[in-house]
Amino acid sequence: MMDAETLAVFRAEAEGLVESLESNLLALKDAPRDRALIDGAFRDLHTLKGTGAMFGRADIASFLHDFETAFDRVRDGSVEVTPDLLSVALAARDHVVALLSAEPAEGADRAGAAILSRLAALMGTPAAPGAAPDAGPWHATFRLPADTAALGGRPELVLEELRRLGARTIRARTGDVPPLDRLDPVCLYLGWEAEIDATATEDDIRGAFLFHEDGLQLSLTPPAAPDATAPPPRGPEPPQHRAPALMRVPAERLDEMMDRVGELVIAEARLNELAARFGDPGLVAVAEDIQRLATAMRDNTMSIRMTPIGAITGRFRRLVHDLSRELGKPLALEVTGEETELDKTVIERLADPLMHLIRNAADHGLEPPAARAAAGKPEEGRITLSARYSGAEVLVALSDDGGGLDRDRIRARAVERGLLAEDADPPDDALWKLIFEPGFSTAPAVTELSGRGVGMDVVRRTIEDLRGTIDVASAPGGGTTVTLRLPLTLAIIDGLLIDVAGERLVIPLAAVDEIVELPDSLADDDSGNAFLDIRSSLVPFLRLRRLLDSEGQPGAHQKVVVVTSGEGRVGLVVDRIIGSNQTVIKQLSPLHSGIKTFSGATILGDGAVALILDVPQLVARGRSDTDCQGEAAA
Amino acid sequence: MTDAAQFPGAARDVLTFRLGGEVLAVAATQLREVLEPAPVTRVPGAPAFSAGLINVRGAVVPLADLRVPLRMRHTPPGPDARILVLDLPLAGQQAIVGIHADAVHEVTRIGPADLEDIPTVGTRWPPRFVAAIGRWGGHFVTLPDLPAIFADFLSGQSGRSHLPGPTAAGQQDLEIS
Known part of the structure; x- marks a missing residue:
């Protein structure tokens, strides 16, 4: 069996190819004669087949081989792409996905054979000849006695015989060949492994070694369990057609990277605070460098995570x-x-x-x-x-x-x-x-x-x-x-740090439209006016002190942070603006996730936790309150 | 949950601590670390049981007060107050939570022989919140059933979705001023 890591690599590759195959097939629906698409689909099939064979998934390779053979008639122009053909091709693609899944369903072989015969009918070719097309091959690993050549034996005849029996691939195992200075020219150091069509019988295959039975090491795995004992055959990598600069990375690694960057950003904020406190020019310069790097790291990491x-x-x-x-x-x-x-x-x-x-x-x-x-x-x-x-x-x-x-x-x-x-x-x-x-x-x-x-x-x-x-x-x-x-993101944002009654909170900066002074006439909590007149447009506002159930009385010079979400705008009355900061969003635990006023929390430079205000919720709130007032007035 | 289910026969290491004048214990396997009192960020609108958040090595962790579900009196934190950071299942996932402690005593081993049946009468605590009662030194020590306490709280929370409205906190709901 493949080990888990190999299997994961294989799955990732195969899934990428299947995805590409599917999009090519679907695009063909609208442009049935597009050569590039037909070639693309063919290439995907071919590479997928190679990948399957390389990782020892003979069932997949064999199914795809016949799929590819049929599709080749489209490529050479003798068959046109029709909606029926595409439907069968998509069904075939689904079958490959089923084969890729950890435990293919019962009867998968029959389903595969049915798809292939429909495909063959559409292509005007008879179904693939011979045995059930998706039975796996025999795996044979063998070593002839070292003195075979010395005794006049001819290993190449064995290989020839195997080929006649239907060996698809024969590979030499060269692991035991010594360095040149120790090489004995008449000694046979090579071993071989071969995949032989299931049509051959065990007696046929053993017959091929008739003259070498003394000292022969042969392990033969029957087709039913292609990879039960024999190690997955490894061979030269089949030609790959892929954009060279792309890399598939497991998603968890990106998540881990994001966590690290989050910690870096928090540490960087602490460093900045310290640098500002000590005022040492050298330290300040280093802190600024680190800040620049951390910001760039953050942006890069975010952009890696951004997916179209x-x-x-x-x-x-x-x-x-x-x-x-x-x-x-x-x-x-x-x-x-x-x-x-x-x-x-x-x-x-x-x-x-x-x-x-x-x-x-x-x-x-x-x-x-x-x-x-x-x-x-x-x-x-x-x-x-x-x-x-x-x-x-x-x-x-x-x-x-x-x-x-x-x-x-x-x-x-x-x-x-x-x-x-x-x-x-x-x-x-x-x-x-x-x-x-x-x-x-x-x-x-x-x-x-x-x-x-x-x-x-x-x-x-x-x-x-x-x-x-x-x-x-x-x-x-x-x-x-x-x-x-x-x-846009659930990870890191630029935030505006504000102060309400001595408590610090973060407003996502991208949602902030502008910041204005709260007019003295509205400073009093009881003033009846619900709107702020900003350049002759009326903006409803919410007092965060009241929303957050804060204690004490506000001082003079309260500010209004005007935020937007969708079509709506709402002003948030705060005591003081502290400044902008990079905010690593931490999700709230289930104990607090029911409180909709906050979209998460973050850790500030001094290590304190600050809550992040959920702007869309607040805007919706400002709107509905305004509506209620409007109705009451009507 | 019965004591047998949580403590099947074998002796368990527990951390004993004091809270609201009682001695409680948590399984050492649930304990991540013990912290000095840290700055707590109030979560407006959150109930008293989980009123705050703390920073535990870069993670934002809810701080819970067992005195609320266990109906203990609230005393101001003294110089020995600590925060126990625990690993607990929350809503089906492993989560980190902090709980208050007035003082932390020691890690000790409680064997099956030290465990008592949970009396059905005479305790002040809702029996479903108590996993076991044991003896430690000359004291009774209560092992609260933390998963049950948090699950109970979360199920009561599911209907909540907003800051305290007129019903929740006896306050005026928010309005445009």
């Missing part, structure tokens, strides 16, 4: 392709802003919610083709996934051009479930949010895909865990857009 959202959109293309077939609706997925980058932890956790949203859009959002035609829309339903930056956030929007949310039905369902009073008539966006309630489904029929009402609350939970928010917009007949707002 395109890394997960490939699977959505696949999903839409499959959904389209299952639902019998022509569907197209358009992706924009694939280069938009998010922290890898955010990206990884985003895949599931987006998958749910796409399923939902395809199943419920988009009407059947006939209904679309009747409404004067193109038959093909369009799902758009777009990503873009907005301040310290990334907006990921999923839209469909379907029928839109059904206001009456959602309202009725909400009343039925006791989420709304009989006579309540909430505004649209409040009503749309109800679709994220657990178990909330208006679907008349539960389908295999959706309608059980489980998906959407998972979406909300995941996005909330990521400290993001969800907006829904919908127009009758005009489709639905779900917008996810996500923080």
Whole structure:
């Protein structure tokens, strides 16, 4: 068996290749004659096969060999790429994934054979001849007596015989060849290992050694258990076609690196404080150097962790392709802003919610083709996934051009479930949010895909865990857009350090718009005015002293930090601005993660812990309070 | 949890400490370190049980006060006060938490013979929070069931999502001033 590390390397390589293969196949759907794509897919198949063989996964290598043979007819132009062909090819890709999994399911061999015969039928070639194509080969490791040549034996005839029996690879083992000065020319130092097709019988193979039985060392592993005893054959690496400058790194190492950089940034802040206290010019200079390096390290590490959202959109293309077939609706997925980058932890956790949203859009959002035609829309339903930056956030929007949310039905369902009073008539966006309630489904029929009402609350939970928010917009007949707002990173940010009643807190600097003095007329806690007039726009504000339940009275010259999130702005009244700092975000433990005012905590230069204010939550709070006041006034 | 479940027969090393006038003990296997009192950052809106955060070697660690669930009187910390840093399961994951101690005594071995049955009456503490009661020197020493205490707290927390509103702290909810 492969040891765990080798296995991990193999998996990582194979997964990368499978991913690339899939994206090439999916791209071929739109450009069936694109030579570059066909060549790319072929290359992926070939390299994958080589990787499989190199790591001793004969089952994978053999399956891919036949897949590749069939696909070669596409490459040489004798077969055209058709949707049917792509579907089979994708099924074959799935089969490879199944083979890669730790324990391939029962009957995997038969499934593989079925895929290959469908593939062969489409290619107009008979199925691969001979035995079951995916039975593994024999592994033979052998050593002839050292005096074989001296006695007139001819090892090359043995090799020839093995080749005749169907040896795919024969490799010499040269480990015992001595240095030249000690080499005896008539002595045989070489051993061999060979992989021989399963069509050969054990007697056939043993027969090949008929004349060398004295002193022969032969170990023969039957095909059923290809890697049970024999060590995985190692040979020259097959040619690799990969971008030379890329490296696959286990994600945990990046996480560890981020932790170290976090500690470095904290240590650097301490050093700076000390340097400022002692005032020694040499020390200050070193502290500044360290600060510069730490900042650069931080930015580099962060950029390594930033992953374009395109890394997960490939699977959505696949999903839409499959959904389209299952639902019998022509569907197209358009992706924009694939280069938009998010922290890898955010990206990884985003895949599931987006998958749910796409399923939902395809199943419920988009009407059947006939209904679309009747409404004067193109038959093909369009799902758009777009990503873009907005301040310290990334907006990921999923839209469909379907029928839109059904206001009456959602309202009725909400009343039925006791989420709304009989006579309540909430505004649209409040009503749309109800679709994220657990178990909330208006679907008349539960389908295999959706309608059980489980998906959407998972979406909300995941996005909330990521400290993001969800907006829904919908127009009758005009489709639905779900917008996810996500923080750029969960690791390190630039922060603004503030003081409220002697306690220090951090506001993410990217969210800060401006800082203004609190007018004396508003300094008093009881002054009724809810808004600040900033260049003739009215900004609601929150007194952090009250929000944080602080003690004592504020001094003069309170400041207002104006922060934005999405479309909203809110002013936060603080006692004093301390300055900016690099903030390593530490997640709050489960004991405190329920307190939504804070998005995390950080460690300051003097070792104290400071809480980080959650700007989107505060802005939402400022808005809803303003709305309440507005309603009360009306 | 029964004492047998947590202390199946074998003797256990525990750290004894004083809190609220009682002698308590935690299993030495749960203990990471004992710290001098450190600056505590208040978490506005957090309940008294876990009102603060401390810095433990670069990690932000919640500081819990066992006096709240065990209904002990609160005395101001004296010169012997310490913080015990523990490894505990929280919400299904291993987590680091700090707990207050008025003073730390010693690491000692408590064998099965030293363990008493948990009396069903006469204790001030909710029985589900007590893993075992033993003898140490001339004292009774209580081994609180820390996983149960934290799990109980977390399940009570699940409904909370905001700073104290009118119900939670008897205060006006936040409004625009």
